[in-house]
Amino acid sequence: MADVAADGAGAAVPPAGARAPGPGAYPAAWEADVVLYDGSTTHVRPIRPDDAEALQAFHLGQSERSTYMRWFAPMERLSERDLTHLVTVDHDDRVALVAVTGGDGPGDDERITAVARYDRIDPDVAEVAFNVSDAHQGKGLGSALLEHLAAAARERGVRRFVAEVLPQNGRMIATFREAGYAVRQHTEDGVVSVEFDIDPTERSLEVMADREHRAEARSVRGMLGARSVVVVGPGSGATGVTVRLAQTVTGALRAGDPTLPVHTVGVPGRPGEADRWAALAELPTPVDLAVLAVEAADAEGFVRALARHGVRACVLLSAGFGETGAQGLDLQRRLLRAARGTGLRIVGPASFGLVAVRPDGSVLDASLVRETLPRGRVGLFCQSAQVAVGLAGAVRRRGLGVAQFVSAGHRADVSGNDLMQFWTDDESTDVVALALESIGNPRKFQRIARRLSATKPVVVVTAGRSGQVVPPGHQVRSTYAPARTLDEMMRHAGVIRVESTGAMLDLVQLLAHQxxxxxxxxxxxxxxxxxxxxxxxxxxxxxxxxxxxxxxxxxxxxxxxxxxxxxxxxxxxxxxxxxxxxxxxxxxxxxxxxxxxxxxxxxxxxxxxxxxxxxxxxxxxxxxxxxxxxxxxxxxxxxxxxxxxxxxxxxxxxxxxEDRGRPVAPPGVDVRAARRLVRAWSASDGAPVALDAARTATLLSAVGIGVVPAVPARDAEEAVRAARAMGYPVALKTTVPALRHRADLGGVRLDLEDDDEVRAAAAALAAVTQGQRPAVDEAPLEVQAMVEQGVSCVLRSTEDPLFGPVLSFGVAGDATDLLGDVALAMPPLTDADVAAFVRSPRAAARLYGYRGSPALDAAALEDLVARVSLLADGLPELRSLELNPVVVTLDGVRVLGARAGIGPADRSDAPARALGR
The missing domain is CATH 3.40.50.261 (Succinyl-CoA synthetase domains)
Structure with missing residues (x-):
């Protein structure tokens, strides 16, 4: 039997004598940091055997009602057998995730605030259970864990969740429904049984995006609306840049709002200079915002101490972290783990600070700006402190008023994505400008910017045209995408990309005042x-x-x-x-x-x-x-x-x-079936797998794409037998990679009407390919039925480590390759996106009645692109896919060749809400 706690569902302990499965490899990729409804953060990770003590403490902290809802009976303590079972999982058939706070510090043990688990009932179905701490109700922990548990379950091949819920626990049923799932339920023997499919739907993705938006916007709003601030400096006797940082920001805070309570700890020339820890202990509680100008090695300790005073965000002016090498990167990771584990957000390291005009006209100036910035309705974001200096000066010289000015430094935590979430709803901001040195999560950037740019102009300048510059200290995945991929991503996001900060401010001053x-x-x-x-x-x-x-x-x-x-x-x-x-x-x-x-x-x-x-x-x-x-x-x-x-x-x-269209949804697309196929075909050691022609065709059929069959032949006589079997006319092709599908280079012979023509074509191909090896494990020839005449095109999808799935489309031929006449797009796509995508290459005019030729079936081509985009977007294991050639005819498309490769999923923007790592 299963039961449900106030913000979660529960699962029963197994009967006596049951044996817990041995633990599998710990799935570190499931770890994530999540922003909750109140703007605080929590860490989500798989449960571990050493969590037994923390799980017992979590259980003992629950009310009698929550305990009853969890176990359907009073239970003062969990037995040793229960604890062993609950913390010992195999991360496959039995999975448990916990939300934790604290940890990783001296004398600071992790505390479990919520638990979510599933136990597989059959290959497709798992029983799900949730339990959220009474002290953390109302923060959205249950919904956050549901997203991450569902993502883990899908990865393990589970298709549906079931749970048993007490009738009085309507909140849990509401959690399932509000997540966007189609929940089915019935009541029997006083227990409500619920079940729902866990594949993402348009509705569930909208819900996740909206929850992410509200939580991250609230996190930034709390930071920019701080009503009390503490500045922590390097302490007495310190010299150098950290002293100047602490003194400068303290002066700016007092000048920006003389009524603002500004506490100082270890700032030379200010109270609390002598003993920083003693002064910190005497701080009033709560304090909204902290500004740190301390040595890098001291930052983690101060973040943990500040969290106990209710601080929700820290502006870290100091450098000396990831930009200094491996040791500094370790400091940065530990700092970030401490902050997120205690619910803080970090602006920095190496931040120039932040400035925010409050609704009442007062100014929060926690920055290193030497002169007050004009007030206005522009939201300005940058990363590097040095860039911020130039921007602040240019803004002042132009008289351009800002509502917010935030420098994220190396953006270990707070990024431009967070600020865009805030600006989407901020009534004090009309125009947004971002000066970016790197983009850590382009998929999320595209999703958020597309939403923001629908109502407010977003102007962006990046370091380098390709966006592939990675400054020291910025943790960014490598990318193999073409240099212009970033341009296409920006265009799809609806932002205005410019070439310099001067051009950015030129455009912003126009948009803000006209x-x-x-x-x-x-x-x-x-x-x-x-x-x-x-x-x-x-x-x-x-x-x-x-x-x-x-x-x-x-x-x-x-x-x-x-x-x-x-x-x-x-x-x-x-x-x-x-x-x-x-x-x-x-x-x-x-x-x-x-x-x-x-x-x-x-x-x-x-x-x-x-x-x-x-x-x-x-x-x-x-x-x-x-x-x-x-x-x-x-x-x-x-x-x-x-x-x-x-x-x-x-x-x-x-x-x-313009109409941005609706998300593509062609009939007959079953990404879940494709996911099951890939799971079955994946290598146990995680190595990439090149799918053969049969498996590739099977994978494509799951999303409604058919491939015209091609029969391999080792010699001319085998080719003749194949041609007779499929019926004349046929095409004969070489499988040599350089000439495959290349009729213009002599690698394809078309319209062969009889056996003699097939034999002659085989001899001709042998002469053309002499000395060249066919593809590995393939015969040198293949026979394929002729299709109607049309225009040959190439459609590809590549899973990039940074950008995720990148689609490319062009008309086949050397001219396309040499001139780079290829369109790029990043799913998810709308029908309007797809229509623009296939029309983007200049040679695409051949599809639409070029020079009096008949217009071909562009609608069928768009349908094909839509199916590929859904497959690529929903299947991160699809490392590469090439459809070549795709012949667009008067009444459809014919896919004559297809290749695919799969591998472990490693996407920076998973469906479940999570902050960057």
Whole structure:
């Protein structure tokens, strides 16, 4: 019998004499850190035999009601036999996960706060049980453990969970339903039996993403909204940079909000300098935020001590961690484990700090910024402290107001993903900008940014065009994807990628102070005909369209002429305006500045200006709009910069208005069946496995993809017999890898009508391939039935260690390969994504009626791509897949060749919620 605790379900101890299975290899990959509903963190891991004492303590801490719900009977203590059974699992048929806090510190044992387990009943079904500590109810531990237990079960081949729940335990049944699963239940003998399939559904994935979003946003909100802060410095007698860090941030905190309680520990020249540990013990409780400027070796101890004062986040200004080598990386990992085990978030190491404007107008300035930043509605994130210095200076010079400014340093914990989760719902932020040196989890970045960019512009600059730069201290997986993969990921996420921090701030100042353009039509106001021609060219290069003549206002024009010129340009049928005036003799013209500002505010027409003497956000180009709120035309350094910013804003507006489509869901796709096949075929030692043609075809059939059969032949006579069996006409192909499927290189002979033609083709192929070996363990020839004429294409999927599944598509041929005319996409995809994907290569025009040829069946091709994307997304064990050639015909697609390889799953963004490692 099974039972259920208040926030979980339970499973009974086996009858006397039952033998616990021997433990299998500990699945370290199942360990994860999770953000809970209240913004705190917990560590989830498989149970271990040495957890017996902690499990007993967990049991003893439960109320009588929870104990009864767990065991259906009073049970003061767990017997030794019970404990041995509960902590001894094989991580296959019997799996248990625990959520723990604390641990890994002197005298700081781990404490279990929740347990989830399953016991397999048959190959496909397991009985599930949950139990959550009374002291940790309401934090979402049950739902978090359910996600991770279901992920582990799917990995082990389980398809369905069952549980028995007491009727009064409606919370647990609700947990199953609210997770997005289709729960079936019935009541018998006073017990509610529930069951549900555990494969991810569109609904369950939405629920997980929404829970992740709310938890991580709340975590950041608590950090940025801190109402009390402690600064921990290096202590008395210290010298060097840590002293300056501690003193600078203390001054910034007091200057930003004189009413903010700021406690100091070990900050030279401040109270609490002499004995840091004694001063720390006397801190009031709780303290919301800590700022650490200490030696790297001391950070872990202070994090553990601060957690006991209710600190929820630490800004770590100090360096000396992962960037210094193996020893520093070990310090960083221990620090992160201590923080997450005690529920803290870490901003850093080597952070520049954070600045946040609160709703009441007060400022939390826990940063090293030397001068106060202007207040505004821009959310700004960067990593390196050195980059933050430059950004802060540029923001100040431009007068660009920020709502939040966060530097994550080496982003051991808090990352741009966390900030984007917060900005999605933050009403004080209109525009988001990120300066990234590395992206640790591109799949999660894409998912979060896609959601954020649907409502707010997101501008991104990365270190290097490929995004494959890994600065010291950043823990990032290697990648083998093409350099432009990051571009495609950003495009799919809906963000605006720019090439420099200057271009990023150019665009941000426009987006923060002007409306989004309604289109690409551009009107031009210039100080001379020559300048007007330059501006028109710049506008065209930025993707704007100038359809009416520019309006020229000479530098010696009087006020009436200036007003008339401005009125004329804003009367044009245009969506945006570029105004440029760089006088050679006269100085700045306040009359022109005021006229442009007032016209832009009155009409709401997005405007960018390039006026001598003005830069960024200025009062000279600010005027009240119809609603009385000020509207500012941003000033740019060059006309090209102004046009480029407007062009990028117009493209973003167009993309945001487009229908993003629905997740692809073609009929007949059974990823679960594919997962079972891969599980059966995988090597016991985890080595990669190249699937043969038969297994590849079987795998593809699980998602509704058929492969035209090819019969191997060792010589011409075998080829003749195969051709007779399948019926003429046939194609004869070589299996030499370099020539396989290459009719243009003589590796394929088509439309063979009889035995003699097959024999002649075999002889010709032998001559072409002389001296070249066929593929391993394959005959030199293969025979295949002819299919209708069409355009040959290649569709591939590769599991990249960093990006996850990456699809590529192109029209077959050397020109495609040599010119790189290949589209890239990263699942999951919508139907709109798929349609854009197959149209992206330039040679794809051949599919749509190029030069009068008939349009082919693009819908069938899109269906094929959708099936491959679902297989690649849902099967991380699929290391590679190549469909080559895929012949697109008038009435369908024909897959003539397929190759696949499988291996152990190792994806950075698993379905269950988890922070980066």
């Amino acid at each position: 409306r989004l353009p309604a289109g690409r039509r551009c009107a031009v106001l210039a100080g001379s005909a020559t300048v007007a021609a330059v501006v028109v060219e710049a506008a065209a290069g930025a993707g704007l369209v100038v359809r009416q003549d520019p309006v020229v206002v000479p530098e010696d024009a009087g006020p009436d002429a200036v007003a008339a010129a401005v009125e004329q340009v804003y009367a044009q049928d245009a969506d945006v305006v570029v105004a440029v005036r760089v006088p050679t003799v006269y100085g700045p013209d306040p009359v022109l500045h005021r006229a442009v500002a007032e016209a832009a505010a009155r009409t709401g027409r997005p405007t960018a200006a390039c006026f001598t003497g003005l830069s960024g956000i200025t009062a000279d180009l600010t005027a009240p709009g119809p609603d009385g709120r000020p509207c500012t035309v941003p000033a740019f350094g060059t006309a090209e910069d102004a046009a480029l910013a407007l062009g990028r804003a117009a493209r973003y507006a167009r993309r945001r208005a």
